[in-house]
Amino acid sequence: MKKRGVFVFLVCIFICFNFFTAYGGTRVIGKAIPSDVVVEMNGVLMPSYAVNGEIGVIAEDLELCGFTVEYNNDERMLRLDYQKENQIITQSMLSDQIKLVTLNIYETDVKVNLSCGEAETEISSYNVGGETIVLVKDIGVFADVVWSDEKRVSVVMIPISNWTIDLPCRTFDDTLPLTEGVSHFTISMKKQQDGTWYTEAENEKYFEMCTLSGGTRRDLELRFGFYYFESLNVNIGGLQKMLGPMINERYQKLIHKDTTFANEHMNLLIDGEKKNVIFVKEQGGNNHVDYVFRFEGTTKNLEDIETIEIKFG
DSSP states (O other), rough: HHHHHHHHHHHHHHHHHHHHTTTSSSSEEEEEEEEEEEEETTTTTEEEETTEEEEEEEEGGGGGGEEEEEETTTTTEEEEEEEEEBOOOOBBOOOTTTOOOOOOEEOOOOOOEEEBBBBEEEEEEEEEESSEEEEEHHHGGGGEEEEEEEEEEEEEEEEEEEEEOOOOOTTTOOOOOOOOOOOOOOEEEEEOOTSEEEEEESSSSOOSSSEEESSSHHHHHHHHEEEEHHHHHTTTHHHHHHHGGGGGGETTTTTOOOOOHOOOOOOOOEEEEEEEEEEEEEOOOEEEEEEEEEEEEOOOOOOGOOOOEEEEO
C-alpha cells in the first residue's frame, strides 16, 4: 500500500508538471490581480485582470467573442484569429457566482499571434497556469477601443485588409521641365463623396512609379522610383542628395539604423496623424532605382481613410 501511495503521488506530480510546462515553466515572475474594469469584447462582457498597471483578459475566453483560439505545442504558439463571420457564442461571462482570485504569472516561452482579417502581429502574453492573459491595449492594434469611464472599456475588432493605392507619378505623355536642384515633392489626396480622390501634387512627375501600401501595423510602406536618364539625373540631383543620408539599407546591405534625418524631412499624414519613419531602403536594377520608406502602421482599411498627405524636403 505504501508503494502504491508513492506511485500515485509521483503520477500527480507528473501531471501537474506537464500542466504547467505545456504553457511554459513553473517560476513565478508576477501577479495578475482581479480588476473591477468590465471589458466589452465585440459586445460580450468579460471580467478582467490588472497586470503591471494594464488591463488584460483571459485569451482562451476570446473563443466566446468571435475569435478562433488554437494552441500549437510544437511551435509554442497560441493563435488568436478574429474574422467578422465568426460566431459570437455568449453575451456575458460575468457572474456573481464566480469570484476571481489573484493568479500567479509564470515564466513561459509560449508566444501569442493575433490576427484580424488579413493582418497579424505577435503580442505580449502572460502565462497564468494553463491559461493566458493578453492585454486590451495589444488587442487594440486591430480594434476600436473606447473607454466609456474608468470602469468600462469597449473593444470592437476591425478586420483589416492589405491595400495598395497608386499615387500621382509621371506618365508617358509628360514632358519634364529642365529645372535643376529639385529636392522636394508633395502629394495631397482627399477622398470625395463618390469615393474618388482629389489630388494636388508638386514634382511628382519625376517618379516613374509611386505607391502607398498598408493594412497592418508593420506594413505601411511608401515606394517611389526613377529611371537613370541623363536629363533626369540633372533634375533630381537635389532630391537624391537629400535621400542619401536617410538610407538604412542599400541593396540589401545595412548602412545604419538611425531614422532621425528621415523623420525630419519625410512627413506622411494619414487623416492628419503623422506616421514616423522606421526604416528606409534603396533598391533597384536595370537603370532603375527605388526608395522604400517604412512607417509605423495604421489599423485603418483604405476605405476608412479620408486624407493622405506626403511632404518631403
